Amino acid sequence: MFLSKRVQKIKPSPTLALDTKAKELQAQGIDIISFGTGEPDFDTPSNIRQAAIDAINAGFTKYCPVAGTPELKKAIIKKFKEDNNLDYQPNEIIVSCGAKHSLYNIFQAILNDGDEIIIPSPYWVSYPDMAMLAGAQPVFVKATEKNNFRVSAKSIENVITPKTKAIVINSPSNPTGATWTLKELEEIAEVCLKHNLLIISDEIYEKLVYDNFKYYSIAQVSKEIKERTLVVNGVSKAFAMTGWRIGYCAGNKDIIAAMTKIQSQSTSNPTSISIKATIEALNGPKDAMKKMVTEFKKRRDYIVKRLNAIDGINCLTPNGAFYVFPNITKLLGKKYNGVTVKTDTDLSNYLLDKARVAVVAGSAFGAPGYVRLSYATSMEKIEKGLDAIEQQLKV
Numbered sequence: 001m002f003l004s005k006r007v008q009k010i011k012p013s014p015t016l017a018l019d020t021k022a023k024e025l026q027a028q029g030i031d032i033i034s035f036g037t038g039e040p041d042f043d044t045p046s047n048i049r050q051a052a053i054d055a056i057n058a059g060f061t062k063y064c065p066v067a068g069t070p071e072l073k074k075a076i077i078k079k080f081k082e083d084n085n086l087d088y089q090p091n092e093i094i095v096s097c098g099a100k101h102s103l104y105n106i107f108q109a110i111l112n113d114g115d116e117i118i119i120p121s122p123y124w125v126s127y128p129d130m131a132m133l134a135g136a137q138p139v140f141v142k143a144t145e146k147n148n149f150r151v152s153a154k155s156i157e158n159v160i161t162p163k164t165k166a167i168v169i170n171s172p173s174n175p176t177g178a179t180w181t182l183k184e185l186e187e188i189a190e191v192c193l194k195h196n197l198l199i200i201s202d203e204i205y206e207k208l209v210y211d212n213f214k215y216y217s218i219a220q221v222s223k224e225i226k227e228r229t230l231v232v233n234g235v236s237k238a239f240a241m242t243g244w245r246i247g248y249c250a251g252n253k254d255i256i257a258a259m260t261k262i263q264s265q266s267t268s269n270p271t272s273i274s275i276k277a278t279i280e281a282l283n284g285p286k287d288a289m290k291k292m293v294t295e296f297k298k299r300r301d302y303i304v305k306r307l308n309a310i311d312g313i314n315c316l317t318p319n320g321a322f323y324v325f326p327n328i329t330k331l332l333g334k335k336y337n338g339v340t341v342k343t344d345t346d347l348s349n350y351l352l353d354k355a356r357v358a359v360v361a362g363s364a365f366g367a368p369g370y371v372r373l374s375y376a377t378s379m380e381k382i383e384k385g386l387d388a389i390e391q392q393l394k395v
Contacts, residue, residue: 001113002045003323006131006133006135007372008133009133009342010129010132010133011129011308012206012359013127014036014361014364015037015048015125015360015364016035016037018036018037018149018348018360019034019036019037020179021352021357021358022034022036022352022358024060025177025352025356027103028105031356031357032352032356032357032358033356033358033377033381033384033385033388034357034358034374035357035358035359035360035372035373035377035382035385036358036359036360036373036374036376037376038237038321038322038323038376039242039374039375039376040124040237040240040242040292040322040376041299041376041377041378042288042292042295043240043242044239044240044277045240045281045284045289047114047241047280047285048239048241048280048281048284049285050280050395051127051177051276051277051279051280051284052244052273052274052276053271055273055275055276055277056057056273056277060194060272060273060276061272061273061345062272062364063268063269063272064269064270064272064275066260066264066269067093067094067095067256067269068093068094068248068269068270068275069095069265070090071275071279072095072275072278072279073090073093073095074090074146075278075279076088076092076093076095076248076250076282076284077089077090078251078282078283079282080231081183082205084217084219084220084231084318085184085214085220086217086219086220086231086250088250088389089253089356090256091256092192092250092251092252092253092256093248093249093250093256094248094249094256094259094260094263095247095248095262095270095278096246096247096249096259096267096270097246097247097250097267097270097271097276097304098120098233098234098236098245098246098247099126099202099233099234099236099247099248100247101245101247101263101267102232102234102248102249102259103126103127103130103135103200103202103232103247103261103330103343105249105259105263106232106249106259107131107134107228108132108134108254108259108260108262108263109255109258109259110165110166110255111131111132111134111136111166112135112136112165113135113136114135114136114137114140114163115134115136115137115163115166115260116136116137116138116144116161116163116164116165117131117136117137117138117139117164117165117166117167117168118138118140118141118156118159118160118164118166118167118168118197119131119138119139119140119141119167120142120143120151120156120168120169120170120173120174120287121140121141121142121143121366121367122143122149122173122325122362122366122367122370123140123168123170123172123329123366124170124174124175124202124365124366125364125365127168127170127309128140128366136165136209136363138157138215138364139164140358141156141158141159141178141369142155144210145271145314145316145327146181148178148316148379149173149177149178149316149325150178150180150184152184153184153187153188153190153191154280156188157189157191157195158195160195160197161379162189164195164197165197165198166187166197166198166199166200166330167192167197167198167199167200168197168200168202168394169185169188169200169201169202169218170201170202171185171201171202171205172205172206172208172209172318172319172321173205173320173321174205174321174323175323175325175360175362175365175367175372176316176318176321176323176325177187177210177309177319177320177322177323177324178318178319178320179213179215179265179318179319179320180192180204180216180218181216181315182216182220182221184213185218185221188218188392189221189222189225189249191206191225191391192225193225193228197228198221198228198230199218199225199229199230200228200230200232200379201217201218201219201229201230201231203217203231203232203233204232204233204234204236204237204247205231205237205238205320205321205322206238206240207237207293207321208237208238208245208291208293208296208319208320208321208322209293209319210293210296210297210300210319210320211297211305211319213319213320215229215320217229219231222270227252228250228252228281229251230250230251230252230255231249231250231251232247232248232249233247233248233249234246234247234248235247235278235281235282236239237321237322238289239281239288239289239329240288240292241277241278241281243376244271244278245271245274246270246271246275246277246278247248248355252333263314264357271311293382296322296375296376296377297373299379300317300318300322301317301324302379302382302383303315303324303373303375303382303386304316304317304324306375306386306390307324307326307386308316309390310328310389310390310393311332311393312325312328312331312393313327313328313330313331314326314330315327317378321375322351322374322375323372323374323375324373324375325365325367325370325371325372325373326370326371326373327344327369327370328344328347328362328369328370328371329369331347332344332346332347332369334339335353336350336354336392336393336394339354342364343363344361344362344366344370344371345363345369346362347361348361348371348395349358350374351388351389351392354392355388355389355391355392357386357388357389359371359372359373359389360372360373363391381382
């Protein structure tokens, strides 16, 4: 009776809901192996932690500028120049309480009631709900295994209407780990210019790429594309700083100003202590990050090999992020230990109940017939979890 219509349109984050359920079972003394959440199991590097301690001891615990301190903006501008050959000014940067917050601010700043926003599917679970909270309609473009879960420029153009305002690009992708090539980004950019679309480029997994893959931001394609691209990044994944809640966005100064105005009326500034830690993360040594990426690749290779060895499962090898997204359609309709598994959600529930393993149903990402497993956990847990899955899927 008292709830707004907008909040009734959306659902809680399925990945966080699964993580909550797994932790509730763990609190009951039940041993759960979780492949559910996208959170590196590594500690935040010691130099970054020390920077936060130094900030506390120095009394850097007060309000900061809403869009981030000049020192942090300078570090972000330096990062974009060195990593992506992109030039930004301080008024083209906003720092928020996580990359998720940056994305939310973008959707609120650019979308109107009745606008359409193109979202490649499989998609990160929050994109559609953020669009609906802004009054817009998500329009999905399906990516398939045949194309390594990457959508083509032609398939994007096919769904553009006069109401289309923007498109979301997530490379590397959550949930598939798919990573776009420069040529593919150039083709998508051409379509966006032709139809006057804004581009939201979610690059939070930028540093987590494997097999010598050359990463490009779509903002690098041309000056014209950079001017209509909002690049979102952060420190959560690459620096194992999920709980620190720092994300940032670079783009058109007028949109950044609008996002800053929205943020001033919601969270105000990002956490002061985390700001100092992020400056150290961006400016300091990257040895810990490189070691983490090396370990993620070992885990990826192992989990892909093990999953493909299970009868009825087919799993592509992703180029980036720390997820695998196996096809489990051949398992559906079968009975395991007296339980008939009809859908990917049924399989997810079955594995949690019987194998004590948490995986996320592909339906949560707009891709029924798949499940997502995060390998951002120890090799020991990966081995134990896959052993349990394999055991419970014997007919």
